[in-house]
Amino acid sequence: MNSSACSGDKGPGEATEERCFLSISEAAALERELLDEYRFGRQQLVELCGYGSAVAVAKAFPLPSLSRKQRTVLVVCGPEQNGAVGLACARHLRVFDYQPSIFCPARSADALHCDLTTQCEKMDIPFLSFLPAEVRLIDDAYGLVVDAVLGPGVRPAEAGGPCARALVTLKRLSIPLVSLDVPSGWDTEAGGDAKDEVQPDVLVSFAAPKSCASRFSGRHHFVVGRFVPDDVRRKFGLLLPKYTGTDCVAAL
Amino acid sequence: MNSSACSGDKGPGEATEERCFLSISEAAALERELLDEYRFGRQQLVELCGYGSAVAVAKAFPLPSLSRKQRTVLVVCGPEQNGAVGLACARHLRVFDYQPSIFCPARSADALHCDLTTQCEKMDIPFLSFLPAEVRLIDDAYGLVVDAVLGPGVRPAEAGGPCARALVTLKRLSIPLVSLDVPSGWDTEAGGDAKDEVQPDVLVSFAAPKSCASRFSGRHHFVVGRFVPDDVRRKFGLLLPKYTGTDCVAAL
Numbered sequence: 001m002n003s004s005a006c007s008g009d010k011g012p013g014e015a016t017e018e019r020c021f022l023s024i025s026e027a028a029a030l031e032r033e034l035l036d037e038y039r040f041g042r043q044q045l046v047e048l049c050g051y052g053s054a055v056a057v058a059k060a061f062p063l064p065s066l067s068r069k070q071r072t073v074l075v076v077c078g079p080e081q082n083g084a085v086g087l088a089c090a091r092h093l094r095v096f097d098y099q100p101s102i103f104c105p106a107r108s109a110d111a112l113h114c115d116l117t118t119q120c121e122k123m124d125i126p127f128l129s130f131l132p133a134e135v136r137l138i139d140d141a142y143g144l145v146v147d148a149v150l151g152p153g154v155r156p157a158e159a160g161g162p163c164a165r166a167l168v169t170l171k172r173l174s175i176p177l178v179s180l181d182v183p184s185g186w187d188t189e190a191g192g193d194a195k196d197e198v199q200p201d202v203l204v205s206f207a208a209p210k211s212c213a214s215r216f217s218g219r220h221h222f223v224v225g226r227f228v229p230d231d232v233r234r235k236f237g238l239l240l241p242k243y244t245g246t247d248c249v250a251a252l
Numbered sequence: 253m254n255s256s257a258c259s260g261d262k263g264p265g266e267a268t269e270e271r272c273f274l275s276i277s278e279a280a281a282l283e284r285e286l287l288d289e290y291r292f293g294r295q296q297l298v299e300l301c302g303y304g305s306a307v308a309v310a311k312a313f314p315l316p317s318l319s320r321k322q323r324t325v326l327v328v329c330g331p332e333q334n335g336a337v338g339l340a341c342a343r344h345l346r347v348f349d350y351q352p353s354i355f356c357p358a359r360s361a362d363a364l365h366c367d368l369t370t371q372c373e374k375m376d377i378p379f380l381s382f383l384p385a386e387v388r389l390i391d392d393a394y395g396l397v398v399d400a401v402l403g404p405g406v407r408p409a410e411a412g413g414p415c416a417r418a419l420v421t422l423k424r425l426s427i428p429l430v431s432l433d434v435p436s437g438w439d440t441e442a443g444g445d446a447k448d449e450v451q452p453d454v455l456v457s458f459a460a461p462k463s464c465a466s467r468f469s470g471r472h473h474f475v476v477g478r479f480v481p482d483d484v485r486r487k488f489g490l491l492l493p494k495y496t497g498t499d500c501v502a503a504l
Binding site: 037038039040041043044047048051054055058063095096112114115116118119122123124226227229230231245246248 | 289290291292293295296299300303306307310315347348364366367368370371374375376478479481482483497498500
């Protein structure tokens with residue numbers, strides 16, 4: 001990962017300086033600003049992030065470079081917003097000719113989640129009824145896994161048994177892992193124990209990288225955040241990457 | 253316009269043959285299918301079409317090829333869904349570094365319309381309070397105009413005075429005109445009188461071209477419809493263009 005765009009970073013405590021990372025509370029405040037002040041809809045933001053995530057996967061793993069087996073993608077979607085983005089990402093991956101399958105460790109009653117699930121089901125994207133505990137079965141069956149289990153600041157212990165169990169499996173994968181927004185379960189402020197965490201090869205940050213992304217050491221770090229208005233960027237003192245042309249994704 | 257992708261078209265009457273055009277009632281049925289069966293949200297579809305429209309504008313008028321003045325885009329947005337897509341398009345054009353301004357001939361009470369308007373206002377996109385009747389003023393002030401006034405099947409007479417008056421002005425422009433989904437006011441089935449209609453240089457069809465697009469003789473015809481699932485495409489016997497890579501827009 002080339003972190004030169006962040007070389008001027010002075011840490012999240014210094015709001016007057018430009019910086020690359022958002023704390024959990026700042027990320028939540030930025031989202032509230034978009035939803036309440038700018039009147040963005042959740043559906044709208046989830047769709048933009050889901051599309052951008054699929055584009056990021058296609059940049060990191062270009063379809064023409066993949067064998068038939070490598071095009072199979074297991075998208076693991078939690079019950080909250082991170083999982084909703086995972087569902088939108090899976091649909092766009094299908095449209096881009098990848099072969100996604102979906103596993104939802106826990107049912108969600110959220111209406112947007114249900115609608116995005118229906119879209120995937122009607123597009124014949126397979127839903128797994130369980131995640132094999134034998135990690136080799138996943139390594140053999142898929143080319144890569146998308147981790148859309150937990151959003152920023154959600155600890156596995158809080159997320160409940162099924163999500164925590166899914167993360168135990170994701171930690172042991174040999175195939176590449178792509179984490180959406182944050183690596184699920186990472187403590188977004190403090191450093192964690194690398195052995196006890198998922199270790200994504202690719203991280204796709206939404207809006208702007210969260211603090212824990214400074215510890216990310218995988219191959220590719222993308223940001224999907226071109227929808228963040230300039231005034232909001234300035235208000236949060238964010239140093240965002242340059243997007244080129246009509247790209248909705250920037251590589252750091 | 254290269255219409256070779258449509259050379260096998262046998263007209264909208266023959267549902268068993270593959271064809272490129274949708275009648276008004278078929279377009280409405282396709283949208284109902286997406287909303288009711290696939291549970292797409294209006295916000296979601298408007299965002300996808302708005303983003304795709306801005307990408308199409310950028311393909312037809314690439315930013316690096318334009319002078320500072322040519323980057324100014326007047327987006328004329330009607331009060332219905334076509335206008336909502338225009339508002340989303342204007343926002344994405346702003347993000348792509350074009351200089352959009354917006355004119356809404358008629359106020360809309362629709363909540364999505366209001367939210368998309370707030371997003372544009374908060375991003376400092378200027379809203380014109382009136383459209384100069386002197387067409388030379390528009391030709392001089394802007395590089396191009398986006399026509400998001402009326403959707404398929406809406407006659408200017410039904411649309412009310414302010415929209416009909418705006419179309420009278422758009423008909424007389426010398427600068428390029430980009431029409432979203434259909435050229436506003438075109439009779440979507442029968443042929444119209446070219447002298448009495450807007451004549452876009454660029455047409456951006458949503459989902460699939462409508463019947464009237466067969467009469468389009470401008471320079472570029474794009475389709476933003478990669479979100480149409482394969483089963484829906486087959487159900488409507490549509491011959492859709494090939495999209496490449498992660499593009500959300502295809503040129504015909």
